[in-house]
Amino acid sequence: MKPPPFEYVAAAGLDEALEALAEPSLETRALAGGQSLVPMLNFRLAAPERLVDLNGIEELARVEETESGGLRLGAMVRHLRLERDPLIARRAPLLAEAAPFIAHPQIRSRGTVGGSVAHADPAAELPAVLLTLGARVRIARRSRGGEPGSRVERTLDLEDFFLGPFFSALEPDELLTAIEVPPSAPGEGTAFDEVARRRGDYALAGVAARVRLDSRGVCDEAAISLVNGGSTPCLMREAARTLVGAEPTPEAVEAAAAACAETCEPAADMHANEAYRRHLVRTLTARVVSRAAGRART
Numbered sequence: 311m312k313p314p315p316f317e318y319v320a321a322a323g324l325d326e327a328l329e330a331l332a333e334p335s336l337e338t339r340a341l342a343g344g345q346s347l348v349p350m351l352n353f354r355l356a357a358p359e360r361l362v363d364l365n366g367i368e369e370l371a372r373v374e375e376t377e378s379g380g381l382r383l384g385a386m387v388r389h390l391r392l393e394r395d396p397l398i399a400r401r402a403p404l405l406a407e408a409a410p411f412i413a414h415p416q417i418r419s420r421g422t423v424g425g426s427v428a429h430a431d432p433a434a435e436l437p438a439v440l441l442t443l444g445a446r447v448r449i450a451r452r453s454r455g456g457e458p459g460s461r462v463e464r465t466l467d468l469e470d471f472f473l474g475p476f477f478s479a480l481e482p483d484e485l486l487t488a489i490e491v492p493p494s495a496p497g498e499g500t501a502f503d504e505v506a507r508r509r510g511d512y513a514l515a516g517v518a519a520r521v522r523l524d525s526r527g528v529c530d531e532a533a534i535s536l537v538n539g540g541s542t543p544c545l546m547r548e549a550a551r552t553l554v555g556a557e558p559t560p561e562a563v564e565a566a567a568a569a570c571a572e573t574c575e576p577a578a579d580m581h582a583n584e585a586y587r588r589h590l591v592r593t594l595t596a597r598v599v600s601r602a603a604g605r606a607r608t
């Protein structure tokens with residue numbers, strides 16, 4: 311299949327892209343890596359009248375360390391860079407660990423962090439991983455009715471960004487410009503794992519975990535997020551809370567895994583039924599929480 315016809319704008323800068331998105335007469339979509347959007351066009355699941363290509367916007371492709379020691383990832387940072395950038399490996403090793411699970415290298419060389427988050431696919435790895443890290447999204451649009459070129463920006467907790475399957479808090483005239491990952495605290499460990507039918511396929515289920523231990527080895531903070539565990543990328547707050555205030559013993563880890571499996575809301579489809587997905591969530595949660603706790607100890 312070929313895509314329906316569309317106008318194409320290669321934006322040279324962020325303001326040019328925001329200007330194009332702000333124009334109300336044409337339904338306009340951002341084009342990032344194209345790894346989800348182009349198949350959607352070809353299958354006629356989307357038919358925007360205009361695409362604004364973000365690939366020429368240098369400021370969206372930066373990886374920066376923030377003043378607080380966290381990371382700011384520009385929306386156009388490619389998945390492959392998450393695997394290879396030493397700063398990312400140092401500051402947010404969970405991203406480097408999870409990125410190789412996304413599709414294949416060819417797709418990872420084009421697909422972007424911003425595209426993956428904006429697409430809001432509950433089966434995608436990065437939204438779950440970024441939720442576990444407590445990330446926030448930076449969003450920009452052109453001022454409505456204001457001077458041409460004047461920008462309005464907002465920041466949102468990622469948890470408030472995902473509203474439904476493939477549905478986010480982004481307005482049609484808004485662009486996701488960056489993702490901010492807070493600094494990791496001393497005593498923190500993270501881990502990710504998933505099960506897919508074949509390497510590179512979307513996961514049947516996946517789990518990301520972050521555990522922080524105090525000097526006595528007691529967990530004082532934990533976060534667990536699921537890939538394909540519900541209709542949106544989801545943080546399992548209740549399950550993570552069961553870990554806080556005690557040492558992450560095998561019994562405590564198993565209790566958190568059971569709570570995750572009980573409270574998640576996985577879909578049933580041709581690849582796996584609900585019961586099997588719950589089973590995977592339980593097994594993977596136990597595995598990644600104990601791995602994260604082990605890393606926190608060392």
Ligand SMILES: Cc1cc2nc3c(=O)[nH]c(=O)nc-3n(C[C@H](O)[C@H](O)[C@H](O)COP(=O)(O)OP(=O)(O)OC[C@H]3O[C@@H](n4cnc5c(N)ncnc54)[C@H](O)[C@@H]3O)c2cc1C
Pocket residue numbers: 339340341342343344345346347348349364385411412413414417420421422423424425426428429433434435436480484485486487510511512513
């Ligand atoms: C064969 C195949 C297998 C795949 N397997 C996996 C997998 O296992 N796991 C996984 O997570 N992903 C997988 N993907 C998807 C891939 O990771 C995509 O790269 C990602 O979902 C979207 O990123 P993109 O940069 O390609 O965005 P695009 O396809 O360009 O855009 C996706 C959507 O987001 C919007 N958008 C993009 N950037 C912005 C922005 N900055 N601001 C606002 N809106 C924006 C677009 O308008 C569009 O609606 C797979 C893709 C293919 C083709």
